[in-house]
Amino acid sequence: MVNYRNWIGEVSDETKISTLSIPGTHNSAACHTALPSVQCQGASVTEQLEHGVRFLDIRVGRLLLGNNKDDLQVIHGKFPVKIPFPLKLTNVLEEIYRFVEANNRESVIVSIKQEGSNDWDNRNDEFGKLIWRDYISPNKDRWYLNPEIPRVGDARGKIILFRRFGVQDEQLRREFGFDAPVWSYNTTDDDRGSFRVQDFCEVETGQDLPKKIQYVKDMAQTAQSYTRDHDDKLFVNFTTASNFFDKDCWPHAIAKSMIEGNIHESFQKGVGIIVLDYAEVEDWILVKELVNSNF
Template identity: 55%
Template sequence: MVDYSNWLRDVSDDTKLSTLSIPGTHNSAAYHMALPSVQCQDASITEQLENGVRFLDIRVSKNILHSDDQQYNLVVCHGKFPIKLLGNVELSEALDEVYKFLDSHRSETVIVSIKQEGSGTWDNDHDEFGNCIWDRYVNKNKDKWYLGTDIPKVGDTRGKAVLFRRFGVKDQQRKSQFGFEASWWTYNTSNDDRGNLQVQDWCEINKPEDIGTKANYVKEHIKRAVDYNSTNTDSQKLFVNFCSGSNFFDHECWPQKIAEGLDQDKIDETFGKGSGILVLDYAKTNDWRIVREYVNKNF
């Protein structure tokens, strides 16, 4: 039986992360009481990690309640909205959960995606956002991160967070030590191949009938990953497959409804060895069934 809190323990050190089937969560910290269109999870980051999730999607904003240095204590958001009805959740809180998990599960690694969203303006011609992430969050905890720009092997990342950087950096020297770059892909894409990164992130679910279309895109991307990894055991391509999507104006297209629809459309029937990163909403659904079936494909 798989120990989902330590499942990477049974994976060889020489295995590339890109050749695994890795369950992830979309807007991972959005598990607090919030607007139904904003909440994306129903379990904490710690619970997610203990149940097998190994990719976290975290979106952050300046703290616009402050105009001084406190504004750079970044808060987690979903689009323009805070992820909690009362009070903010700071990025430092989310990362502390990751660090504590890795301290007690030294065989594991967690891929942490960080993206700039929300309110507040940034001078990114001068790397204001990137410098904030580096100075306040990464550099002071450098021993807790794998910051290589390559696709690493499991053995290189045990006990560490792997930075999946969804923001650009202009400073070339900084860029060379600042994680895997995934700063952009085409919006609303069903398949965008960036060479070392291939993404499915079709998210404009305008009506309930579109959920079936989304399910097909998810299945097609799983098949691409499995087919590629079956013939490229030293894979240099990371497949990322978002199961998320929404329409703010139609409650039948809010995150929980889409998660239920993908489950009903049996996306799990396409799971295989080397399926890539599958980014889920409401990952706890049916006692983590999708997460656990996905992990099981590694064995």
């Protein structure tokens, strides 16, 4: 029986991360009381990790109130994921650190993305340098920051940075994690060389969901076929989509539709990262199916 809390511990050291089937969560820390459609998870980050999730999607922006303008809070789009008090990035990272310290044969891929205000001077790497100075550099021993896709043995006990923001400084870029700053909006299939993404998100009504489900299945099958013979590309496959104006297209409804659409039938070894809303729905069924496929 698979131990979901420690499943990467059972994978051989020589296995490339890119050849695994990895459960991920969308807006992973959006598990608190928030505005309708902002909340994306019903379980905490720690619970997600304990149940086998190994890719966390964290989106951050400036803290609106407070003395330190460099403090970052977790947001979804332009909205805080926790009200009335903000959830700071520091607190989410501490939660991840605690899990990895207690389970030092595991690895967690953490995606960090800037959202919210557009007043960053990114020509001078303002956001990237802030992340490096205040969050990564003081904890460098906890992170796997090589830009290459690691083998499992190279990243045990580490957080693998999946960097969803650009860095102009070439020297910094060499030691700032896996470089995935951009892909096409609303894409059904965007191949960027070292990674390939399905992130179709513009679902107008519930009647559009079968189309989204098929895109998820297609990318899973593409990934499985590719990773059978190659290990140089990371596949990221979002099951998520939303329409604020239609409750049938809010995250919880989307999560249930993915299960009802039997996306797990396409889960085999090597389907890459599958990013889920409300991963705990029906006793973590999609997370378990993904983890099980590795064995």
